[in-house]
Amino acid sequence: MATINASSETLVKVEEEHPYHGDILEEILSHVPLIDLIPALQVSKSWNQAVYSSLRSCRNPPKPWLILHTQSARYPYAAVSTHAYDPRSRLWMKISQPSTENPSPLRSSNSNFLYMYPPSINLSFSVDPLNLTWHRAGSPTICRLDPIVAKLGGSIIVAGGAYFFEDDPLAVEIYDTNSREWRKTESMPEDLMGSSSSTWLSVAATDEKLYVMKKHSGEFHCFDLQSNSWSSPGNLRPDPRCFYSVIGHMLEDDRLILVGLIRDVDEKVEKVKIWEAVNCDRSFGYSFREIGEMPPGLLEKLKGESSRVCSIDICTGGSFVYIYKPEDVAGIVVCELVNGGACYWGSVGNPVADRGGAWVVLTCAEVKLEELRRGLKLNGCKFEYVNV
Numbered sequence: 302m303a304t305i306n307a308s309s310e311t312l313v314k315v316e317e318e319h320p321y322h323g324d325i326l327e328e329i330l331s332h333v334p335l336i337d338l339i340p341a342l343q344v345s346k347s348w349n350q351a352v353y354s355s356l357r358s359c360r361n362p363p364k365p366w367l368i369l370h371t372q373s374a375r376y377p378y379a380a381v382s383t384h385a386y387d388p389r390s391r392l393w394m395k396i397s398q399p400s401t402e403n404p405s406p407l408r409s410s411n412s413n414f415l416y417m418y419p420p421s422i423n424l425s426f427s428v429d430p431l432n433l434t435w436h437r438a439g440s441p442t443i444c445r446l447d448p449i450v451a452k453l454g455g456s457i458i459v460a461g462g463a464y465f466f467e468d469d470p471l472a473v474e475i476y477d478t479n480s481r482e483w484r485k486t487e488s489m490p491e492d493l494m495g496s497s498s499s500t501w502l503s504v505a506a507t508d509e510k511l512y513v514m515k516k517h518s519g520e521f522h523c524f525d526l527q528s529n530s531w532s533s534p535g536n537l538r539p540d541p542r543c544f545y546s547v548i549g550h551m552l553e554d555d556r557l558i559l560v561g562l563i564r565d566v567d568e569k570v571e572k573v574k575i576w577e578a579v580n581c582d583r584s585f586g587y588s589f590r591e592i593g594e595m596p597p598g599l600l601e602k603l604k605g606e607s608s609r610v611c612s613i614d615i616c617t618g619g620s621f622v623y624i625y626k627p628e629d630v631a632g633i634v635v636c637e638l639v640n641g642g643a644c645y646w647g648s649v650g651n652p653v654a655d656r657g658g659a660w661v662v663l664t665c666a667e668v669k670l671e672e673l674r675r676g677l678k679l680n681g682c683k684f685e686y687v688n689v
Contacts, residue, residue, distance in 0.1 A: 323351075330355040334390040335363060336684050339673055352670075363667070364388045365618030366430070368396075369630070370407050370415065370662045371653045384652050384687065385431075385668075388621065388635070393652050397683040398433065398676070406660050408499070411506045412549065412617045413666035414452045418445070418459075424476070426450075426457060430666035431673075433680045441474040441483055443467055447498035453526050454508035455479055460524075461489050461497025471497055473524075486529040489513075490522055503547040505557060512557060514548050516612070539576050539589035548578075549617040551638065558592070558638075560615050560624060570610045573600055575622065575636060575644070593636060593644030595624070602632045602648050618665030623649070630654065630661050650689035 330338065330352055338356075342349050356363055367386040383396040405419035416426040424438040441459055448462030457476040463469065471489040476482070489497050496502065496515055505512040511524040519538030524531050537548065537559055546561035556577055563572040573595040579588045595603070603626065604610050616623040624634045631654040637645040653661060676682035 326351045327355040327358060328360065331358060331360040334392055335387060335668065335670065336394065336673055338670060339677065342670070342674075356670075361389060363669070365621055365665050366668045367616065367618070367621075367623055367633075367635075367649065368431070368664045368666070369651070369653055370409075370432070370664065372407060372660050372662075382653065383432075386649055387668075388637075393650070393687040393689050395652070395685045395687050396431070396676075397685070398680055407662045408450070409616070409662045409664050410449075410451045410499075410504055412615075413664050414450075415662070415664055416450050418448065418450060424450070424457070424459065426452070428452060429672065430668045431676055431682070432664070433672075433676055433682070436478070438476045438478075438481070439483065441476075442485075443469070443472045443474060447500055449497070449499055449502060449504055449511075449513060451504055451506040451511055453506050453511055456526060458506075458511055458524070458526075460511075460513075461493065461502075462499065463497075470494070475526075487531060490531050490534065492520070492534060493522065505548045505550040507550055507555070512548055512550070514546070516545055516547060519543070519546060537578055537589075539591070540574070542571075543574075545612055547613060547615050549615045549622065551617055551620070551622075553619045558617070558622065559589070560613065560622065562610060562613060570600070570604070573603070573610075573613070573624065573634075575638075592638060593646070595634060595636070596646050599634045599646055599648055603634050605629055605632045614663075616663040616665045619667065621665065623663065623665060625663065630663070652687045652689050 338352050341352050369384045371382045385394045385396055405417045407415060407417060409415050414428060415432045416424065418424050423440050425435050426438065427435050438457060444464045444467060445462045446464055449460040451458050455478045460473040461471055463472055469488055471493060473486050473488055474483050475486055501515060502513045503516050509526050514521045514537055519536050521535045521537045522531050540563060542563045543561035544564055546559050549558050551558055559576045559578055561574055562570050563574060565571040575592040576589040577592055579590060610626060612627060613624055614627045620638045622636045631651055633649040633651055635647050635649050639645065
C-alpha cells in the first residue's frame with residue numbers, strides 16, 4: 302500500500318529538469334491518476350492549465366468513481382473503511398477520514414445518495430461525491446422501519462415502510478433542503494400495500510420524478526414532484542422469463558434502464574440482461590430496447606462460490622452500470638454503455654471481499670479535483686493505493 306500524495310517541490314524539480322509543455326504535457330497528464338494531479342496543480346501556471354486541459358480532452362476523460370462504504374453489521378455500526386475505484390486509472394484507493402457517528406446502518410439510493418435513517422431519530426444524508434459532509438433533516442412525523450428514501454432535485458422524499466401501528470403505512474413525506482421543512486403529500490398507491498419498503502422495491506430518481514418498481518413482478522409507479530401525484534400502474538417486464546429485476550437512472554443521457562435475471566427451464570439463472578425503458582411515463586404500453594447481455598464468464602463471476610444468483614442490485618454513474626449481489630459483493634460486474642447502445646463488459650476486483658459479516662454499501666459519483674482538494678485540506682482525508 303503506497304501513499305499517493307507527491308510533494309509539489311518534487312514536481313517543480315521535474316519541470317525544471319524536463320520542461321514538458323503543450324500537447325506533450327497534456328498527453329502525459331491524461332494518464333496520471335486523478336488524485337496525483339492535485340500536487341501538479343501547484344507546480345506552475347502552465348502545469349495548472351495543462352492539468353485542466355487534459356481533463357477536458359477526449360484522450361482519457363474522468364469517469365465516475367465506484368465507492369465501497371464498509372461498516373460493522375452490528376451496533377454501534379462504526380464505519381470500518383471507505384474504498385474508491387477509479388475506472389479512468391483502474392486503481393483502488395483506501396480513503397481514510399475522520400470517523401463520524403453512525404446510529405444506524407448506512408444505506409444508498411440514486412446510486413450517489415447516502416443516508417442513515419434510524420427509527421424515531423433524525424434522518425441524516427450526504428450528497429457530495431465523497432460523502433464528506435453530512436446533513437440532518439430532522440425526524441418525519443411518521444415512524445418508519447424500512448422506507449424508500451431518495452433525492453429529487455432539492456428535495457428528499459421518504460415513502461412507505463411505516464410501522465404497523467401507523468394509520469397510513471403508505472404515507473409520503475418530503476423534506477425541502479432549502480426551507481428545511483417537512484410536508485406530507487399524496488400517499489403511495491394502494492396496490493403497494495405490503496411491499497412499500499426498500500426490501501421489495503427498486504428505486505430510481507431524477508430531479509423531478511421518483512420511479513419505484515416491485516423487484517419480483519415488475520409492477521411500476523412514478524411519482525411526479527411537481528404535481529405531487531402518483532401515476533397509474535404499469536409493468537416493466539420485457540421478458541416473461543425475467544423473475545427479478547432492478548431499475549436505475551443513467552444521468553449522463555437521462556434514461557431509465559432495467560437489469561433483470563432470466564431463468565431457464567430448471568429455474569436457474571441463465572442470463573442477465575439490460576434493457577432501456579421507453580415511454581415510461583405512460584400508464585400503459587411500455588416498450589423496451591435490449592441494450593446488452595452479460596457474458597457467461599462474468600455471470601459465473603457474479604454467482605461466486607455459491608454458484609447461484611437469487612437477487613441483484615445495481616449502482617450507476619455516468620455511462621457505467623455496476624451489478625452485484627447484495628448479500629455478497631465479492632463479484633462486481635461492470636458494464637459501460639457507450640454510443641447510445643454498445644456495451645463494454647468487465648469485472649472489478651473488491652478490496653473488502655473477504656470481510657465476512659461486514660455491511661457494504663455502494664455509491665457511484667463524478668469526483669472532481671476541487672472535491673479531492675477539499676477532502677485533503679479541509680477534511681483531513683488520506684488516499685492510499687490498494688492492491689486487489
